[in-house]
Amino acid sequence: MEIILFVYGLSFFILGVLVLFVRTKESAIFFARKIWLLGVFAILHAFVEWVFLYMYLYPQYEPLLSPIKFILLLLSYLFLFEFSRFIVRESFKDKRAKLHFLHTLYAAPVIYIISLSSLLTLILIHPSLDDAIAAIRYTYGFFGSLLLGIGLYYYGESLKKSEYVERLKIYFKIPGVAFICYALLAGIAVAPTHYFPGNIINTAWFLDTIGIPVQFFRALCALVITICSIKALQIFSDETHLKMMKSLRQIKRFSSDVSHELKTPLTAMKGEIEVALKEPRTNAEYQKILYSNLEDVDTLQSIVKNLLMLTYIEKESLKSKFTQQNLDDIVLNAIEDLMVVAAQKNSAFEIAALESISIMGDAILLKTVFSNLIENAIKYSPYHATLTISLTQENDKAIFCIEDEGSGIEEEKLKLIFERFYRADDSRSKQIKGFGLGLSIVQQIIEVHDGSITVKNRKPHGLEVKVALPTFQ
Structure with a gap:
């Protein structure tokens, strides 16, 4: 039993030290920026188990150490609960998610009123120290571990695809399952209490039924969580290195x-x-x-x-400053600003469709996208051309499309037009002034808004440009 408690505490202590000392602030992943909460939980919980170990070895000190264990346990589970709250809200923030209600339920004013009320009620009904410790495990320990496990399991699906995310998903799912198991082993199988379920399902019942102390299985969960966390932290470190190299490039x-x-x-x-x-x-x-x-x-x-x-x-x-924008108004403003430019070439605009669509974004940047695309269409179309513009919604995407009547671009050069300073002079008039930066700017603005842009030649002539942006739900 002594070895089990020592390993149990040591696993969490190693996890806490690694989490608190690894540099994750530069990570673009939400999880990495909040992981210090898990580190504090792990350190405090390690001391909880070592205090329990000392009490097990020297029972005469139990009256002195029990209040310390109570305080450390409460603080550790509060940090775990707060970490689980962030993960759950981030994992299910999409309104289309099946468990989206958890995003609302886990808002701080809601969940802390519910959890504190439950904890205080249990303590008032059974005010003994042992029952109070069980109450902490039932509220913050069980729900913190359970929801963190569920959140970690599903959190990987909310991440954008990248070279490291597929590996990271594995190291979220495995500890996710481990935390769910830990929730049952540490949040349900508590020391015997005077009320349900602790009066029936408890550590004594577990030992009599399974024949192995519940702390052994808790220690296994802690080891799995620690090993996977080490792997995940290594990925965060690699990600930060890649980010620095990208910045240098x-x-x-x-x-x-x-x-x-x-x-x-x-x-x-x-x-x-x-x-x-x-x-x-x-x-x-x-x-x-x-x-x-x-x-x-x-x-x-x-x-x-x-x-x-x-x-x-x-x-x-930049993304943190995004606000709700009416895309149709921005498109109309861009068209109005370029009416004079179009009139100089006797070009006309034909608006095939203009639906009212809202998205999250930056109005100035979005207008830059549409102004650049419309101005390019005017530039590269002949005199007396008609430029066809449409804005429609397809499922959860806003689709902006503009078609010109120019000479188009050679197929092999289409993939190069978004490179900085590239100009497809052979197929688009050499007489037109430009620096080859407009489409590069357009593409980057669209990527910042989690959208995409496609360009293709029209038959018999001309170019079609389509921009897809996620709508505001």
Whole structure:
């Protein structure tokens, strides 16, 4: 029994130390940012078992140590309960989820009123210390472990697919089952009490029926949870490393992009100024050079603005600022802003459909998407063209579609058009000004909004661009 209690406590102690000292703050996964709660629970619960071990070895100290065990047990299960509350709410926040009611039930004002009321009622009915400890296990221990187990089991399904998520799901499901077992072993099979179910199903009954102390099975659960947590924490560490490497690549790419695109206008400006300074010029000649330099400055401003936009979009904190947006209003505003541009080419807009659709997003970024796509359609279509626009809802997706009457893009080059600074000059007019950043910006904004964009050639000519964005439920 002594070895069982020691291993039981040691398993949780190792889990707690690993969780509290591993760096998970940089992780994009919700679980990693709240896992410190599990670490505090594990450390406190380790001391609970070691206090119990000491009481088992030296019964004469039980009156002194029992209140300490009570306080440590309550605090440990409160941290476990809070962690389970976060996981449950995150796992079932989707309104279409079968267990979505748990998201509402586990809101702090609701669940803590229910749980504290239950705990205090049990303690008032049976005020002895042993019964109070059982009450803690019945409320925060049982429900904290059970709902955490269910939450962990289903939590992996809510994660986006990535190179590490498939492995991570395994290390969520196994401890999920282990926590469900632990809920039954530590939250139901408690020390004998004066009320149901502890007066029938308890540690003494378990030992008489199974022939093995319940603490042995609790220790097994703790070992499984600890081993899987170590594996999951390693994945968090790998994820953070991959994220840092991605950031370094983005910095290098940004530097390369800037030097590549700024070189031409700066060289042109420098050359014109050097020629102008070699000999006296007339006012008309100086004015011509200044106008030329002004065009180059405008070019530089546009490039820098677009590059900064790309950098801004890559910030992950952007999503936290999303609000509910009426997509049809944003599309109409983008069309209205470009009416003058379309009129310059005698182009007309045909709105095939415009449904009222709401999504979660950033209004400025979404307008940037539609403005870029509509402006491109105007640019690459001939004079007197008709541009067909539609906004419809298909299941849980908002579908924006725009069709132009241009010359299209060669099939092998379609997959390249979203790369920074790429321009399909062979198939789309070389005379049209641009820097090849617009579609890269569009794609990144759409990805930030968890959407997708597809481009395909129309027959007999023209291009069709479709954007799919998740609707607000």
